[in-house]
Amino acid sequence: MGLAVSSAHAPTGVDALGRLGSQELIQIYRLMYLSRRIDDREILLKRQQKTFFQISAAGHEAFQVAAGLALKPGYDWFFPYYRDRALTLTLGVTPTDMFLQAVGAGTDPASGGRQMPTHWSSRELNLVSTSSSTATQVLHAVGCAEAGRYFTNHPDAAARAEGDYRAFRDVTFHGDEVVLTCIGEGSTSQGEFWEALNTASNRKLPVIFMIEDNGYAISVPVEVNTPGGNISRLVANFPNFHFEEVDGTDPEASLRAFQRAAEHCRAGLGPAFVHGHCIRVYSHSLSDDDKLYRSAAEREADALRDPIHKMQMRLLRENILTAEQINALEKELEREAAAAAEQALKAPLPELASIPKHVYSEDLDPVRATFATEKAQAAGSRNGKSASGKGAAPRTMADLINACLHDEMARDPRIVVYGEDVADASREDALSEVKGKGGVFKLTSGLQAEFGSERVFNSPLAEANIVGRAVGLAVRGMKPVVEIQFFDYIWPAVHQIHNELALMRWRSNGAWASPAVIRVPIGGYLTGGAIYHSQSGESIFTHIPGLRVVFPSNALDANGLLRTAIRCDDPVLFLEHKRLYRESYGRAPYPGPDFAIPFGKAAIVRPGQHMTLVTYGALVPRSLQAAEKASREQGIEVEVIDLRTLSPYDWETIATSVRKTSRVIVAHEDMLSWGYGAEIAARIADELFDDLDAPVKRIGAMDTFVAYQPVLEDAILPQPDTVLKAITELHAY
Ligand SMILES: Cc1ncc(C[n+]2csc(CCOP(=O)(O)OP(=O)(O)O)c2C)c(N)n1
Ligand SMILES: [Mg+2]
Numbered sequence: 001m002g003l004a005v006s007s008a009h010a011p012t013g014v015d016a017l018g019r020l021g022s023q024e025l026i027q028i029y030r031l032m033y034l035s036r037r038i039d040d041r042e043i044l045l046k047r048q049q050k051t052f053f054q055i056s057a058a059g060h061e062a063f064q065v066a067a068g069l070a071l072k073p074g075y076d077w078f079f080p081y082y083r084d085r086a087l088t089l090t091l092g093v094t095p096t097d098m099f100l101q102a103v104g105a106g107t108d109p110a111s112g113g114r115q116m117p118t119h120w121s122s123r124e125l126n127l128v129s130t131s132s133s134t135a136t137q138v139l140h141a142v143g144c145a146e147a148g149r150y151f152t153n154h155p156d157a158a159a160r161a162e163g164d165y166r167a168f169r170d171v172t173f174h175g176d177e178v179v180l181t182c183i184g185e186g187s188t189s190q191g192e193f194w195e196a197l198n199t200a201s202n203r204k205l206p207v208i209f210m211i212e213d214n215g216y217a218i219s220v221p222v223e224v225n226t227p228g229g230n231i232s233r234l235v236a237n238f239p240n241f242h243f244e245e246v247d248g249t250d251p252e253a254s255l256r257a258f259q260r261a262a263e264h265c266r267a268g269l270g271p272a273f274v275h276g277h278c279i280r281v282y283s284h285s286l287s288d289d290d291k292l293y294r295s296a297a298e299r300e301a302d303a304l305r306d307p308i309h310k311m312q313m314r315l316l317r318e319n320i321l322t323a324e325q326i327n328a329l330e331k332e333l334e335r336e337a338a339a340a341a342e343q344a345l346k347a348p349l350p351e352l353a354s355i356p357k358h359v360y361s362e363d364l365d366p367v368r369a370t371f372a373t374e375k376a377q378a379a380g381s382r383n384g385k386s387a388s389g390k391g392a393a394p395r396t397m398a399d400l401i402n403a404c405l406h407d408e409m410a411r412d413p414r415i416v417v418y419g420e421d422v423a424d425a426s427r428e429d430a431l432s433e434v435k436g437k438g439g440v441f442k443l444t445s446g447l448q449a450e451f452g453s454e455r456v457f458n459s460p461l462a463e464a465n466i467v468g469r470a471v472g473l474a475v476r477g478m479k480p481v482v483e484i485q486f487f488d489y490i491w492p493a494v495h496q497i498h499n500e501l502a503l504m505r506w507r508s509n510g511a512w513a514s515p516a517v518i519r520v521p522i523g524g525y526l527t528g529g530a531i532y533h534s535q536s537g538e539s540i541f542t543h544i545p546g547l548r549v550v551f552p553s554n555a556l557d558a559n560g561l562l563r564t565a566i567r568c569d570d571p572v573l574f575l576e577h578k579r580l581y582r583e584s585y586g587r588a589p590y591p592g593p594d595f596a597i598p599f600g601k602a603a604i605v606r607p608g609q610h611m612t613l614v615t616y617g618a619l620v621p622r623s624l625q626a627a628e629k630a631s632r633e634q635g636i637e638v639e640v641i642d643l644r645t646l647s648p649y650d651w652e653t654i655a656t657s658v659r660k661t662s663r664v665i666v667a668h669e670d671m672l673s674w675g676y677g678a679e680i681a682a683r684i685a686d687e688l689f690d691d692l693d694a695p696v697k698r699i700g701a702m703d704t705f706v707a708y709q710p711v712l713e714d715a716i717l718p719q720p721d722t723v724l725k726a727i728t729e730l731h732a733y
Helices: 022-047 061-070 085-091 095-102 136-153 191-202 231-235 251-266 296-303 307-317 323-345 374-378 397-411 447-451 463-475 491-501 538-542 555-567 619-634 651-661 676-687 710-716 720-732
Strands: 077-079 179-184 207-213 242-247 272-277 415-419 456-458 479-483 517-522 548-550 572-577 603-606 611-615 638-642 645-647 664-671 697-701
Touching: 022 061, 022 085, 022 095, 022 251, 022 307, 022 323, 061 085, 061 179, 061 207, 061 251, 061 307, 077 085, 077 136, 085 095, 095 323, 136 179, 136 191, 136 207, 136 463, 136 491, 191 207, 191 463, 191 491, 207 231, 207 251, 231 242, 231 272, 242 251, 251 272, 307 323, 397 415, 397 447, 397 555, 397 572, 415 463, 447 456, 463 479, 463 491, 491 517, 517 555, 538 548, 538 645, 538 664, 538 676, 548 555, 555 572, 603 619, 611 619, 611 651, 611 720, 619 638, 619 664, 619 720, 638 651, 651 664, 651 676, 664 676, 664 720, 676 697, 697 720
Parallel strands: 077 179, 179 207, 207 272, 242 272, 415 456, 415 479, 479 517, 517 572, 548 572, 611 638, 611 664, 664 697
Antiparallel strands: 548 645, 603 638
16 A cells, blocks of 8 residues: 555556556555545535535546546646546645635635636646636647647747747647546537537547546436437547547546547547546535435435445455455545645635736736837838738738738747638648638738648637637647637637636636637628628627737737737737728838737827817727818817727826816717726716716717618718717717
8 A cells, every 4th residue: 555646647557367456456446535535525614614615526536537547647738627536636636735725725726716626727737727617628628739739740839939928838748648628428518519529530639538427417317418318429420539438437447448548649540539427426516406306216326336335345355455454544545635624724815915916917918018119110111021022002901910910920930820711721732723712801811821721720610619729729838819700700709708718817826828819800880791790899808807808990000909919928809890901091001020019008099179089990980080070160179099909998098188178978889888988988987077077978889780771780880970969069068
């Protein structure tokens, strides 16, 4: 005995029949039993109200220990779920670490008291922070595997670089690393699960999908989630996979299955699917009572398969340990669990001052970005030429976004660009004879031709896939600059954006981050764009802590802000107004490959003393039109402020202007009610009340979607005349 619990390595001692030796079986039992004792101790603490939530691995221990022993912590990568106590214990998470999270200690190494218990995170072990969302993590695992392959093929890209996010995103990789991701059988109903299988299969990625099938998703039995009741049967035709289906209460059979799976992955043959039939010894969590929905007979039948009891019997039957030795071992592990709990109960609580820490990067603030060179560069250009050969003549917003992508990809080999239709042509042999697609709006045109198909490629038609993989790529130090084809179709990705992308840093207390850029064509005024190609909705995203939201109104701003978005260390939603892509308004010469505009700095696009108009996006040119008319016809001088970035936004510029003019309108294209302007107007009313001579006015679309018929579209969206009317009214107030 005396095998270290936390030193994980694949057991090598086998007998002549290929079975595990005594020491290995004892090691497995130690880990399984310790996991169970930690669960039981946590249940006790919860009943004593010393912890606040409990969910257990009971019944999954054999399967999980096997997975942990087959893989290498700190070398392979892990995207587990909330039930993986025995797995993470095997990888090296200590019992004390687990209890520190259960009590919500300030010293909880996984989250600093932010996440529920069993929400794992350890940089040392390559254990990436996971959420409570079922199935999001499997897409992160896919992105992680893509990053590992990319760095293996391009080791130079892993080099540390100063001056941008790379200074804070150190990269490690091994050519034959494997990524393990775990999921319950019920959660395989989620689309994200199928989207992950899709890409893992197509790209032959070294991902092991570990399906922990305990027959229930809370109270919902497997046949309700899985047609036919067996997920292995449904996935059997995915190409390139190695499939295993095992009794997940048998650690030895499970270990063999994981070893074969890992071998398949390490050999570069593709992903693996390891489906283990486990049991749930307790209810779903301490908040659930399975007697409400499971018959006594069923629960008793399950109990007979309890992996702890089965392992005890085996150790006795095979004369590996005597009853006394088992008893002594169990007592020792019980003491270990109790001591760890005691230690955690004495740990300090988190400081209240820690709450805002790690919402955004503490290292690189895009508001004060050292690489921001707006003034120095705006005047000149690099001999009037960009990397994409654009001249010094005024270029459209579409051109300058494309130029920025070319420049940044040439500068930073960690950038990959993917999304729907963004490649020039997925079938490379066509490239020599075709012009290439390069995005439905042509914003990524020529990128694949210049940088190759490994760096610029089409994704499946699945928005959660695009963002979920970006999270996994960015966690590894890559810089995904992905495209969601239309804002109207961002919704399947919102789960990933809200619960994962924006939260990775805060929930892991700064240990992990996923600073990806999501470019999204947005907005209406298209004449016929209708409901599903005209949507706005930026305030839904400015309401997400951890996410930067950028919304340029002209070519130069788009170029400089996209550069900052790419170089900074936070996730950025980069909104590009479709109507502004090729307008004559706001064209500019190419500003050079290092032109960067800091976030949170508004532009006063028209000075004036009679009132302030705060706006952004497509309402900038419309507001300017109205302001010129007001000046011409009524002598009203309106100061127009283009916010340029919505989160963060430039309160100083707003406040200074409102103090000067004492009158303010906030105008945007999105619907009026609960729109972005509501927040700005409320803050002005709150903080600048004494400076105001009139109520704060807001302009926005009608509270409907945008209709197809142009007469309706015109009436629904705010027009220059709508703005002019508001200016006139406010001036007369
Ligand atoms: C996206 C999402 N929907 C719903 C929930 C609530 N929920 C938490 S666990 C769970 C059941 C999961 O069952 P399964 O995948 O079989 O895993 P198990 O808990 O049985 O191991 C549900 C519905 C959630 N966490 N995330
Ligand atoms: Mg289940």
